[in-house]
Amino acid sequence: MKKILVTGALGQIGTELVIYLRKLYGETNVLATDIRSAGMNKGTESGPFEILDVTDGEKMFQIAKQNKVDAIIHLAAMLSAIAEQKPLLAWHLNMNGLINALETTKELGIQLFAPSSIAAFGSTTPKEKTPQNTIQRPETMYGINKVAGELLCDYYHAKYGVDTRGVRFPGIISFMTPPGGGTTDYAVEIYYAAIERGRYESVIEKGTYMDMMYMPDALHSIIQLMEANPEKLNHRNAYNITAMSHDPEEIATEIRKHIPTFVLDYKVEPTRQVIADSWPNSIDDSTAREEWGFCAKYNLETMTLDMLNKIGQ
Numbered sequence: 001m002k003k004i005l006v007t008g009a010l011g012q013i014g015t016e017l018v019i020y021l022r023k024l025y026g027e028t029n030v031l032a033t034d035i036r037s038a039g040m041n042k043g044t045e046s047g048p049f050e051i052l053d054v055t056d057g058e059k060m061f062q063i064a065k066q067n068k069v070d071a072i073i074h075l076a077a078m079l080s081a082i083a084e085q086k087p088l089l090a091w092h093l094n095m096n097g098l099i100n101a102l103e104t105t106k107e108l109g110i111q112l113f114a115p116s117s118i119a120a121f122g123s124t125t126p127k128e129k130t131p132q133n134t135i136q137r138p139e140t141m142y143g144i145n146k147v148a149g150e151l152l153c154d155y156y157h158a159k160y161g162v163d164t165r166g167v168r169f170p171g172i173i174s175f176m177t178p179p180g181g182g183t184t185d186y187a188v189e190i191y192y193a194a195i196e197r198g199r200y201e202s203v204i205e206k207g208t209y210m211d212m213m214y215m216p217d218a219l220h221s222i223i224q225l226m227e228a229n230p231e232k233l234n235h236r237n238a239y240n241i242t243a244m245s246h247d248p249e250e251i252a253t254e255i256r257k258h259i260p261t262f263v264l265d266y267k268v269e270p271t272r273q274v275i276a277d278s279w280p281n282s283i284d285d286s287t288a289r290e291e292w293g294f295c296a297k298y299n300l301e302t303m304t305l306d307m308l309n310k311i312g313q
């Protein structure tokens with residue numbers, strides 16, 4: 001049975017991924033790691049957990065070696081909006097964390113999943129149906145980290161044969177653990193606010209479209225790509241994937257089908273808006289569909305229904 005180490009296991013994706021992986025591969029075969037203690041998170045407490053600061057390469061290597069892991073899923077990162085406030089810290093965490101994961105997987109001859117993001121595109125990238133291979137000149141520190149990360153993962157694959165794989169995640173919507181410091185976070189907050197207060201003040205302007213995906217599709221995509229036949233993977237780092245593209249108004253309209261009195265106001269936050277304006281309106285994920293069968297199940301309608309039900313419970 002495959003043994004997997006997850007970094008950033010207490011984050012938005014990590015929390016749910018660890019639970020999902022443990023169901024698939026067995027409790028003891030998934031080692032959750034994070035810079036914080038697992039006591040803060042019930043789901044991750046059920047199996048092995050180690051404190052790991054991903055900028056400590058020696059510790060990452062030792063933990064991976066001692067636990068004889070076959071793969072690292074490297075999720076620890078600083079997201080786009082907060083990275084604009086702390087660019088040097090973002091570079092340190094995002095780049096050194098990744099280089100340590102690449103060195104560890106190279107030395108141990110194991111697999112690496114390192115996610116990229118729609119942030120890897122910039123304002124000179126074609127905005128509609130952004131192709132798999134296109135201009136990538138992002139204007140944010142996070143985006144620069146992501147492009148550099150994609151190139152490094154390809155480099156380690158070509159030069160050292162490391163089995164690196166990655167996707168360009170859109171904004172991920174979920175109800176278990178909130179995201180922190182991202183530009184797409186509003187699309188999660190809006191659901192909580194709808195249930196708790198019946199109104200929401202969006203930091204992102206109406207008419208701003210960004211790609212989104214519901215968590216179950218994001219989790220499935222990671223496993224599907226990790227298990228895909230390597231011979232079919234011509235664009236390892238990283239594949240465009242998406243499920244939907246919406247602006248705040250469209251999400252609000254969908255919420256109003258369930259909460260008719262829901263009110264959406266705007267208090268646009270300039271930092272996040274500039275970032276959102278530089279990202280694609282919608283990306284083309286046909287390469288992921290062709291090479292490893294990616295196919296999202298949730299759309300805005302089915303996701304909204306599930307989000308409201310789960311938050312309302």
Ligand code: AKB
Pocket residue numbers: 079080081116117118119142169170171172181182183184185
């Ligand atoms: C962010 O908004 O920074 C992230 C992302 C799209 O990578 N959710």
